[in-house]
Amino acid sequence: MATETLSGSQIILRALADQGVEVVFGYPGGAVLPLYDEIFKQNRLRHILVRHEQAAVHAAEGYARSTGKVGVVLVTSGPGATNAVTGLLDALCDSVPIVCLTGQVPTHLIGNDAFQEADTTGITRPCTKHNYLVKDIGDLARVMHEAFYVAAHGRPGPVLVDLPKDILVAIGPYQGPAKQGHKSYRPRTEPDADAIAAAAKLMVEAKRPLFYIGGGVINSGPAAAKALTSLVHLTGFPCTQTLMGLGGFPGNDKLSLGMLGMHGMYEANLAMHDCDLMIAVGARFDDRVTGKLSAFSPGSKKIQIDIDPSSINKNVRVDIPILADAGLALEALIKAWKAAKGPGDAQPSKGGPLKAWWAEINRWRARDCLHYAHSEKLIKPQYALERLAHAIKGRDVYITTEVGQHQMWAAQFLKFDEPKRWLTSGGLGTMGYGLPSAMGVQIAHPDALVIDVAGEASILMNIQEMSTLAQHRLPVKVFILNNEYMGMVRQWQELQYGGRYSESYTASLPDFVKLAEAFGAEGIRVDRPDDVDDGIRAMIGSTKAFVLDCRVDPTENCFPMIPSGSAHNEMLLGPEESVGTSGDEDGMVLV
Amino acid sequence: MNSRKEDVRSHTISVLVDNEPGILARVVGLFSGRGYNIESLTVAEVNPEERLSRITVVTSGTPMIVEQIKAQLSRLVPVHKVLDLTQDGPSVERELALVKVVGSGDKRIESLRIADIFRAHAVDSTNASFVFEIVGSTSKIDAFIQLMRPLGLVEVSRTGVVAIARGPEPI
Numbered sequence: 001m002a003t004e005t006l007s008g009s010q011i012i013l014r015a016l017a018d019q020g021v022e023v024v025f026g027y028p029g030g031a032v033l034p035l036y037d038e039i040f041k042q043n044r045l046r047h048i049l050v051r052h053e054q055a056a057v058h059a060a061e062g063y064a065r066s067t068g069k070v071g072v073v074l075v076t077s078g079p080g081a082t083n084a085v086t087g088l089l090d091a092l093c094d095s096v097p098i099v100c101l102t103g104q105v106p107t108h109l110i111g112n113d114a115f116q117e118a119d120t121t122g123i124t125r126p127c128t129k130h131n132y133l134v135k136d137i138g139d140l141a142r143v144m145h146e147a148f149y150v151a152a153h154g155r156p157g158p159v160l161v162d163l164p165k166d167i168l169v170a171i172g173p174y175q176g177p178a179k180q181g182h183k184s185y186r187p188r189t190e191p192d193a194d195a196i197a198a199a200a201k202l203m204v205e206a207k208r209p210l211f212y213i214g215g216g217v218i219n220s221g222p223a224a225a226k227a228l229t230s231l232v233h234l235t236g237f238p239c240t241q242t243l244m245g246l247g248g249f250p251g252n253d254k255l256s257l258g259m260l261g262m263h264g265m266y267e268a269n270l271a272m273h274d275c276d277l278m279i280a281v282g283a284r285f286d287d288r289v290t291g292k293l294s295a296f297s298p299g300s301k302k303i304q305i306d307i308d309p310s311s312i313n314k315n316v317r318v319d320i321p322i323l324a325d326a327g328l329a330l331e332a333l334i335k336a337w338k339a340a341k342g343p344g345d346a347q348p349s350k351g352g353p354l355k356a357w358w359a360e361i362n363r364w365r366a367r368d369c370l371h372y373a374h375s376e377k378l379i380k381p382q383y384a385l386e387r388l389a390h391a392i393k394g395r396d397v398y399i400t401t402e403v404g405q406h407q408m409w410a411a412q413f414l415k416f417d418e419p420k421r422w423l424t425s426g427g428l429g430t431m432g433y434g435l436p437s438a439m440g441v442q443i444a445h446p447d448a449l450v451i452d453v454a455g456e457a458s459i460l461m462n463i464q465e466m467s468t469l470a471q472h473r474l475p476v477k478v479f480i481l482n483n484e485y486m487g488m489v490r491q492w493q494e495l496q497y498g499g500r501y502s503e504s505y506t507a508s509l510p511d512f513v514k515l516a517e518a519f520g521a522e523g524i525r526v527d528r529p530d531d532v533d534d535g536i537r538a539m540i541g542s543t544k545a546f547v548l549d550c551r552v553d554p555t556e557n558c559f560p561m562i563p564s565g566s567a568h569n570e571m572l573l574g575p576e577e578s579v580g581t582s583g584d585e586d587g588m589v590l591v
Numbered sequence: 592m593n594s595r596k597e598d599v600r601s602h603t604i605s606v607l608v609d610n611e612p613g614i615l616a617r618v619v620g621l622f623s624g625r626g627y628n629i630e631s632l633t634v635a636e637v638n639p640e641e642r643l644s645r646i647t648v649v650t651s652g653t654p655m656i657v658e659q660i661k662a663q664l665s666r667l668v669p670v671h672k673v674l675d676l677t678q679d680g681p682s683v684e685r686e687l688a689l690v691k692v693v694g695s696g697d698k699r700i701e702s703l704r705i706a707d708i709f710r711a712h713a714v715d716s717t718n719a720s721f722v723f724e725i726v727g728s729t730s731k732i733d734a735f736i737q738l739m740r741p742l743g744l745v746e747v748s749r750t751g752v753v754a755i756a757r758g759p760e761p762i
Contacts, residue, residue, distance in 0.1 A: 310662035
């Protein structure tokens with residue numbers, strides 16, 4: 001292969017082109033000026049100018065999670081890089097493939113406390129899947145291609161490439177992507193046949209089985225969600241999803257138990273607790289899911305499919321670990337299940353050995369755990385989301401969220417039948433994620449309806465991106481459930497800290513309608529239940545960015561809830577059950 | 592995590608890595624960031640052609656924690672191989688120490704006599720002092736240092752453990 005000689009900046013743009021990159025989210029600065037100059041001279045790559053580097057990463061996350069492609073970020077040295085750190089860790093926690101290019105001071109100044117110098121690779125080492133500092137122009141093309149390979153293969157994650165300014169102007173060779181993406185990094189994707197056979201045997205014998213699926217099903221690609229849906233239908237087993245796994249199995253399917261965990265469904269958590277076989281697929285037994293570990297699903301055998309060996313046996317000891325890509329493992333399980341059951345077996349959900357199990361689950365379902373007291377005067381946040389769910393039914397909608405009560409209510413009340421339609425900050429819990437993430441989704445899907453379900457506190461954390469929406473004419477909808485509180489903080493203070501609402505009231509809120517208008521968007525406020533439908537209709541009907549300031553009951557709490565340090569069968573179903581929960585010292589040290 | 596004290600065991604783990612900038616920080620940062628112990632750590636390049644280094648780390652934890660440490664190490668991108676020498680079969684472990692002893696008269700003679708028993712060599716000598724070089728297992732070196740303490744021990748420098756599996760198989 002003939003190698004061309006190009007400048008560092010040209011090599012980078014060439015590598016981005018060869019990797020199929022169409023969009024980069026970024027913010028210029030001194031150290032990356034040569035690269036921005038090269039961007040100016042071309043039209044192929046689209047650059048989306050954000051208003052803060054954290055938002056660049058979240059936007060790239062939204063782009064990546066809604067398309068399955070790698071999201072690309074470009075920021076400058078020093079503060080540009082440090083501002084991006086929260087986004088990088090967010091992407092690491094939620095396994096989002098990102099390549100982040102950071103400027104750096106020229107190599108001869110590194111270590112000299114130069115202007116806008118930061119030890120970027122040092123700072124981001126624990127916040128990235130991998131990172132590089134390019135000190136030799138001869139390495140640049142290889143490193144660029146490797147970064148994309150590492151970000152997207154195995155468990156996806158953010159990869160950072162730190163680019164000293166002299167490297168951007170140096171002249172060096174360009175090579176295209178190598179056949180082998182990396183000299184030694186090759187994550188295992190094929191499941192072990194014996195483990196699959198053993199898993200199928202347990203599945204055939206199970207009386208109270210349950211699928212517990214997470215974001216891995218979505219990350220693996222559309223084939224995995226499809227295989228999972230087939231396998232669940234084939235077996236007739238119930239299926240519960242984590243916050244990250246919503247949409248990995250159709251939320252409206254009768255076999256879906258909805259979300260599990262701290263604010264999950266009563267039937268999902270009790271099924272987890274009482275099952276005799278748990279099949280975890282791309283889920284990592286997070287503390288928000290397991291509750292009290294010593295009381296977690298005490299009577300079950302556990303099968304765990306994960307691509308990351310460190311996610312297996314981390315918190316919970318499993319009986320059959322399957323280290324593999326979720327899609328490949330599920331396809332193998334379908335074959336093994338069919339072989340074990342033989343042909344002509346009736347649909348198990350229609351009766352048969354699982355009848356008693358489903359009867360029990362349906363009794364739990366009958367508790368109607370999302371029930372809330374409707375009000376004629378105040379908008380209940382649950383009501384607002386029910387109306388939103390009604391209004392978007394049947395449309396291809398992407399929902400992002402910020403973090404807090406509104407996020408949990410959205411997870412409970414909006415149903416997702418397809419993967420990649422629900423984007424929320426799960427692992428890191430980053431307030432300010434939703435708006436920039438929605439921006440990235442809208443860039444990737446210009447004609448889709450993209451809604452950021454927000455709280456009034458979270459939205460202020462990256463509100464500056466309203467300006468980006470205006471510049472790029474992105475008609476993102478912001479649906480603010482405004483309760484004037486950091487609602488989840490207030491809820492915990494009410495339940496565990498004797499109602500001492502320390503600093504959780506969001507005083508001096510802006511007028512969100514005027515704020516929207518100031519940013520060239522539209523906005524309206526609704527504060528009566530009767531007006532919610534009109535407000536939602538106006539929001540969806542608008543061709544511009546839109547802020548719906550929905551003033552909801554400030555005292556409403558999010559239920560069901562498993563208090564910190566409690567087990568799945570110790571759920572609180574409503575305010576009447578939460579009396580006397582305050583002051584539990586074991587719970588207070590937990591997060 | 593329900594880690595019972597009695598389950599905690601020391602493990603010697605060999606890690607074959609790309610010899611690239613920041614790799615040691617990556618490994619050490621993993622241990623500190625996740626709260627794992629490092630009892631000793633050695634690192635040096637072992638294959639200059641392929642630019643591979645070998646890190647030997649002695650750590651301790653319950654079986655579940657040690658399994659997690661190995662999984663976390665093996666998912667670092669520049670890590671080629673992780674071997675648990677304590678668990679995966681017999682292995683040889685060695686450590687080297689330089690021990691400075693200052694004294695005169697009977698104590699000086701006694702230190703030489705003990706060094707002889709331990710097959711330590713004097714690699715530096717003045718009228719008032721010796722520097723002994725001793726090679727062996729960690730416990731042998733601990734014992735030697737213990738005996739030297741009343742004889743005028745003033746300074747110790749240890750390499751930490753290096754280890755390799757017994758038998759013909761390479762890592």
